[in-house]
Amino acid sequence: VSTISVGDLARRMGIKASEVISALMRLGVLATLNQALDVDTAALIAADFGYEVEQAMTEELELEALQEQESEMGGEALPRPPVVTVMGHVDHGKTSILDAIRKTDVVAGEAGGITQHIGAYHVQSPSGDLTFVDTPGHAAFTEMRSRGAKVTDIVVLVVAADDGVMDQTKEAIAHSKAADVPIVVAVNKIDKDSADPERVKRELSDFGLIPEEWGGTTIFCETSAKKGIGIEDLIESIQLQAEILELRADALRRAKGTVIEAQLHKGRGPVATVLVQEGTLHPGDNFVAGNYSGKVRTLTNERGEQVQAAGPSIPVEVQGLSGVPQAGDEFVVLTDEKMAKSVASARQLKARETELASASKVSLENLFEKI
Ligand code: GTP
Ligand code: MG
Secondary structure, eight states, X not given: OOEEEHHHHHHHHTSOHHHHHHHHHHTTOOOOTXXXXXXXXXXXXXXXXXXXXXHHHHHHHHHHHHHHHHXXXXXXXXXXXXXXXXXXXXXXXXXHHHHHHHHTOHHHHHHTOOOOOOSEEEEEETTEEEEEEOOOTHHHHHHHHHTTOOOOSEEEEEEETTTOSOHHHHHHHHHHHHTTOOEEEEEEXXXXXXXXXXXXXXXXXXXXXXXXXXXXXXXXEEOBTTTTBSHHHHHHHHHHHHHHHTOEEETTSBOEEEEEEEEEETTTEEEEEXXXXXXXXXXXXXXXXTTEEEEEEEEEOTTSOBOSOBOTTOEEEEEEESSOOOTTOEEEEESOHHHHHHHHHHHHHHHHHHHHHHHHHHHHHHHHHHO
């Protein structure tokens, strides 16, 4: 269980230990300099000293949470499925390609199930497992990256063979490069009479995406999402790219991941799709997701089935949150429920302070504009 000494708390808050001791006395606690305080008591004292203290507490709590996570004995880092994002220009066939890939899913085929939108889905194909982050393209990708979240291992860049490189193709290339994520190109719509795959290759070469047959390192696949041509080849190419990346994760640790999307659901309360990136998530786990804490009530996969575990690269819908986190927020499991709650409330306080600070700044700016 996490504790902090009176002396450490005072030091972190930048105040005298004697002030902390007096504050404790007001709470009816007689404490010495080296006395260990539990998180709740420390939080109470911190509250007495206001904003800066809260910040010190957040950092303290997060450090402890991190140490708790780090000190845990894990297993071995084993290969994990790649997490893929599909990008490309409007109408070049992103959704069609995703649909075609989903049709190859062995499991969905067996269950004949209706897939539900949870923002990401996992496919078990004959050439290996894959996870797709089903974001509506670039906006979500940049939004998550701007918040420091890295969820995508590989970008599939869809370029229509009859249209070539367009504005959003260029944008997608820029985003992928900035995020240092390798690109696999799907030259789509090759069934069309006006298709010119060679032109696409030439145009992409100008952006440094040079096909292997021309001495480059970029994998190009010719596909027709409409006719189902080249889809298996595309999946195999993604797996090939994944092998080069040597993606690994330890499934035996406590889970850690990223919120892909979240909303307040009528009747079910706050729900979040979480991509597990390390460890395995289970019902009953205590966690912190952004500014909120919770205990996993149910885990649901993209087929609407409740599951008892979600390991690395698996997306699941989580119920049991105390509020709605943001896409890109980190999701961390902690053994201690109190710890999870304390971290969340300290973060909320900090967020509120920041909000207030920026609100007053804005109103000041507005004031100056008017003058
Ligand atoms: P946005 O989400 O609007 O950016 O489009 P998208 O990239 O998801 O494209 P979408 O999959 O919706 O496809 C756009 C149009 O192209 C649809 O009319 C598809 O039927 C058609 N299309 C997609 N793939 C192919 C293909 O391989 N061949 C042909 N002929 N048409 C295709
Ligand atoms: Mg689409």
